[in-house]
Amino acid sequence: MTDEPLLRARGLTKHYGERIGCADVSFDLYEGEVLAIVGESGSGKSTLLGLLANELPATAGEVLYRMRDGIVRDIASLSEPERRLLARTDWGYVRQDSREGLRMRVSAGANVGERLMALGERRYAGIRETALTWLDRVEIARNRIDDRPTDFSGGMRQRLQIARNLVTNPRLVFMDEPTSGLDVSVQARLLDLVRGLVADLGLAIVIVTHDLAVARLLSHRIVVMRRGRVVETGLTDQVLDDPRDAYSQLLVSSVLAA
Numbered sequence: 001m002t003d004e005p006l007l008r009a010r011g012l013t014k015h016y017g018e019r020i021g022c023a024d025v026s027f028d029l030y031e032g033e034v035l036a037i038v039g040e041s042g043s044g045k046s047t048l049l050g051l052l053a054n055e056l057p058a059t060a061g062e063v064l065y066r067m068r069d070g071i072v073r074d075i076a077s078l079s080e081p082e083r084r085l086l087a088r089t090d091w092g093y094v095r096q097d098s099r100e101g102l103r104m105r106v107s108a109g110a111n112v113g114e115r116l117m118a119l120g121e122r123r124y125a126g127i128r129e130t131a132l133t134w135l136d137r138v139e140i141a142r143n144r145i146d147d148r149p150t151d152f153s154g155g156m157r158q159r160l161q162i163a164r165n166l167v168t169n170p171r172l173v174f175m176d177e178p179t180s181g182l183d184v185s186v187q188a189r190l191l192d193l194v195r196g197l198v199a200d201l202g203l204a205i206v207i208v209t210h211d212l213a214v215a216r217l218l219s220h221r222i223v224v225m226r227r228g229r230v231v232e233t234g235l236t237d238q239v240l241d242d243p244r245d246a247y248s249q250l251l252v253s254s255v256l257a258a
């Protein structure tokens, strides 16, 4: 273990032509820490997540990541193979739309095994055994291993995405509104599962959500965005119970009033 941050965002800025996606965002993320990015629609949450996950090029600023070998790299300087390897091993990305995060035409088992195969694992029996273990962990019945995600409910698909991402023991997982569109009870089950995995595996998570209840339940720290800028950041309970910034106060109170 080390006290060094796992990831550092420094002055991250993204312009879409004249439009500002996000501007001058800086923070540190530590191992095992869950950071929620909240804000209303259009505040820049998805843009920031895209920059952090190296899926969008920044207009200015940088993301520094401490790789598994301990060396801190600017993610924009990674070669294409290095970038792909990082995205497949030490990082995960759980998408709002499971059709973007899963391969819908292959079985649940193949969805989970794919990243292992990409890392060179060729023993079919071993891959299947690991996939079964992960189906257990995300509470999908073992006899569904040969079924396709198209036959799964929304909640099961999100749990399968989680298994698919965690099979390589990533240290950092990005999540983009993972519970939106799910029924309340299904959401609660998913959040419970994620909480358990965070505790067991010491995962760091950056989660984008417009739902402050999700942020409250999962995150240690929170970043409040408005018009592409961070207006407030701090410990989740502190920000949600006693927001300093006028906009955060509005955001919190409008949810409370809802």
Ligand SMILES: Nc1ncnc2c1ncn2[C@@H]1O[C@H](COP(=O)(O)OP(=O)(O)OP(=O)(O)O)[C@@H](O)[C@H]1O
Pocket (backbone or CB within 6 Å): 016, 019, 020, 021, 022, 039, 040, 041, 042, 043, 044, 045, 046, 047, 048, 210
């Ligand atoms: N591809 C794009 N081209 C042009 N402008 C964009 C693009 N993507 C985002 N924007 C603009 O950047 C700003 C931030 O958008 P972003 O999608 O990051 O916000 P958000 O908080 O994730 O919103 P939502 O919750 O609706 O997804 C908005 O003004 C948006 O219109």
